Amino acid sequence: MEASNLKERLEESRILTEVRVFAPATVANMICGYDILGFAVNEPGDEVFMKRVATPGVRITEITGDEGRLSYDTDKNTVSACVLSLLEKLGIDKEFGVEITLHKQMPIGSGLGSSAASTVAGLFAINTLLGNPLTKQELLPFCVEGERLACGTGHVDNVAPALFGGITLIRSADTFDVIKLPVPKDLHVAVVFPKVDVPTRDARQLIKEKVYLKDAVTQWGNIAGLIAGLYESDYSLLARSMNDVLIEPTRAILIPEFYEMKELALSLGALSFGISGSGPAVVAVTNDAAIAKVIAAAIAAHLAAAEIESFQYVSAVNNEGPKVIHASYETI
Structure with missing residues (x-):
């Protein structure tokens, strides 16, 4: 028997019973x-361990x-609720069950897509257990429902990059029209999370309707300049374009030392600096990993002097999205 045929026979005789996924x-x-x-980053992130029972x-x-x-309540936890929704949609919720362990490795309420990471990890895990019947595009609506459960609105701007990886453009949230954009090879970010509370709902309430x-x-x-800069890997254009005149002036009020951090980051060579999501996490965009590390350390020191504890992460853009880090099979 040829090796390829033997491999296929062996794979057909196994069933995936456990999987651990990082998002x-x-x-x-x-x-x-x-x-x-x-856009997605390499760290932090969340892990979901899922077992078929x-x-x-x-x-x-x-x-x-x-x-x-x-919550451990299946209907209230975004991971379990979305997994159940997917199983029901596929009509297989009565055929078997799953047990889930959720390992939160990132701060909740940070502005770094905490609920999105958990939801994406859970849905990617169940899809993997099932043999990947759904594409990532088909998983996206289930991910969005997790955001709706977590914060009341089905935002796509966190779940899309967490699911697809890289930099994503949401052309239409209503139709889940998502486009992956190019990632310049030297693009790195310094993300700093000051340990202060800025709930997403509160941050959204401050935004002007007109x-x-x-x-x-x-x-x-x-926005147009930013997208052009990504396609051309033009860091000068990115620096000129990544400036928020609509949302940042209002949301910055909720983040202690925001403008001091911004001035510090730009003085150390950041291309741009702003708020990650609804905050309080902030991000400095650079074209050099070493500069990103210097900025992260400098901002952390500045916050410490102001008696504000913080977490720092330096990363390139994560182009992969969720990934399986462990899988177990059972012979049938």
């Missing part, structure tokens, strides 16, 4: 692209790293 944190908005741009149902058996803040046309035109130009 990355994300920087929504990419400074000037409110609700339409975002005979008894139907979806159960959360353990949650770590959440300081007791997340804006001046001249400000809108400026923002449109910046």
Whole structure:
């Protein structure tokens, strides 16, 4: 028997019973692209361990790293609720069950897409257990429902980059029209999370319902320039374009030392600096990993002097999205 045929026979005689998946944190908005741009980073992120069991149902058996803040209720936890929704949609929710362990490895309420990372990890895990019947594009609506459960609105700008990896443009949230954009090879970011509380709902309530046309035109130009800069790997154009005149002036009020951090980052060579998602995490965009490390350390020191604890992450853009880090099979 040929080796390839033997391999196929062996694979057909196994069933995937356990899987551990990592999904990355994300920087929504990419400074000037409110609700339409975002990118994934290599760290932090969340892990989901999922086990197939005979008894139907979806159960959360353990949650770590959440300081007791997340629910074990299947209908209230974004991971279990979305997994159950997918199984019901496929009509196989009564055929078997799954047990889920969620390992939170990133801060909740940080502006780094915490709920999105967990949801994407869970849905990627169940899809893997099932043999990948759905494409990532088909998984996206289930991910968005997780965001709706977590914060009341089905945002796409965190789940899209977490699911697809890289930099994503949300052309239409209503139709889940998502486009992956090019990632310049030297693009690196310094992400700093000051340990202060800025709930997403509160941050959204501060946003003005109406804006001046001249400000809108400026923002449109910046978004267009940002996208052009990505395609051309033009860091000078990126630096000129990544400027938010609509959302940052309001949300910055909620983040202590924001403008001091921004001035410090730009003085140390950042191309741009802004708020990650709804904050309080902030991001400095650079074209050099070493500069990103210097900026992260400098901002951390500045916050420490102001008696504000922080976490720092330096990363290139994560082009992969979720990934399987362990899998177990059973012979049938």
